[in-house]
Amino acid sequence: MNIAHHLAVIDLLCTREFPPAHGRAEHGESGPGYHIAELRTSRDFWEDDGTEREETETQYEADRDGLAERLTERWGPPGAFSLFSVFRRSMEGEAVDEPWATLSSHVPDMLLWKSPESGRWVALGVSQWDKELPFQLLGLVTDIDPP
Template sequence: MDIARYLSVIDLLCAREFPAAHGRTEHGESGPGYHTAALQTSGAFREDGGSEREETGAQYEADRDGLGERLTERWGPPQAFSLYSVLERTLDGEDIEEPWAALSGHVPDVQLWKSAETGRWIALGVSQWDSELPFQLLAVVTETDPP
């Protein structure tokens, strides 16, 4: 894990203007009111990934927590924010704003800060779309309040 590089990416996203339309960037995806960066991505897993998958998931959560400690030095303690109810509301047909709707489909919870300087929300989460797909450590910067 390269904390200095990850902090640099988060600083860049906090300073960068939001685009008018959805699109890919050198760090991930951006859209009106948000930026999402994949800070690190694991390898994929076999169908019977078992302990390797569990160990990798635990390592990604530890990496999120380690990076979160550095962000806590800047913005104070994070809010722990579950995205489970956001996913449920999305599946029930409620129109949830991005990046929260899409994020809830593959990230169960995030650590969440709000920068007093920019008014933007900063979220860290661990993503895994499916048991065979890679884990990702994600950073999200958005002006959209959590639902």
């Protein structure tokens, strides 16, 4: 993991304008009020017996925590934000703002800061859509308050 590169991406997204519509962007996905950076992506696990998947999950959580240490040096300790209730509410038909609705379907929890420089929320999480699919270390920058 290249922490300096990941921090540079987060810094860039803290200053970049949000697009008027959802779509793919240079570092991942962006939409009205948010940028989601795909900081790192593993390989898939179709041929794995479960061993490599477990090791990869542990490594991605360690990478998230290592990056979080650097952000904590800047902005203080993060809040821990579970997306489970957000996912449940969206599945029950409640309207949940993006990017939170989509993130809740594949990221169980996030570490969350509010950047005093930009006034935007910055979050880190580890994503996995399904047990055979890759893990991703995600960085989120948004001006949409967590639900």
